[in-house]
Amino acid sequence: MSQTKSSKGKAIGERTLIGFDFGKKYIGVAVGQEITGSASPLGSIKATNGIPNWPQLEAYLNEWQPDLVVVGLPLNMDGSEQQLTLDAKKFGNRVAGRLGVKVEFQDERLTTADAKEQLFSRGGYRNLKKDNIDAESAKLILESYFEASYQ
Numbered sequence: 001m002s003q004t005k006s007s008k009g010k011a012i013g014e015r016t017l018i019g020f021d022f023g024k025k026y027i028g029v030a031v032g033q034e035i036t037g038s039a040s041p042l043g044s045i046k047a048t049n050g051i052p053n054w055p056q057l058e059a060y061l062n063e064w065q066p067d068l069v070v071v072g073l074p075l076n077m078d079g080s081e082q083q084l085t086l087d088a089k090k091f092g093n094r095v096a097g098r099l100g101v102k103v104e105f106q107d108e109r110l111t112t113a114d115a116k117e118q119l120f121s122r123g124g125y126r127n128l129k130k131d132n133i134d135a136e137s138a139k140l141i142l143e144s145y146f147e148a149s150y151q
Helices: 054-064 085-097 111-123 130-149
Strands: 014-023 026-033 038-048 068-073 103-107
Touching: 014 054, 014 085, 014 130, 026 054, 038 054, 038 130, 054 068, 054 130, 068 085, 068 130, 085 103, 103 130
Parallel strands: 014 068, 068 103
Antiparallel strands: 014 026, 026 038
C-alpha cells in the first residue's frame, strides 16, 4: 500500500469510509475502516423514489466524517447497466455535489443475496428485516471495495 494522502490528509489505507446500498425506498448505510478492511452495518435511510431523506444522510456523514463514500452499483449479472444503475450513479453524484465528499462506485452484484444468507445464519428469519438487509448489503459493498482496492 502506498502512502498517498487523501483529500483530508489521511494516508490511503487509514481512511474512514461510508458505504451506501442504493434503493428507491431505502438506502442501506455502513461504515468501514481501511486499516482493518472491515465494515459495520449502521442502518438505512428512507428514500422517496431514490431521493434520500437528506437530513438523515447528512447526520451519518457528520457523525462519521468519512474520507470517502462508496456507492454500490447494481449491475446486471452480465455486467451491463440497468435503470437502477443509472439511478445509483445519479445518487452518488448528488451526494458528492451536495455534500462535497469524494464518491466512488463499487459493483454490488449478489450483495443482497449474500446479506440475506449471512443475516439468516446469524439470527434466522427474524433477522431478515428490510433495515438489516440494506445495512448488511452496504457493509458487503464496502468490504468488496476494500478487497478490490488492496489485492
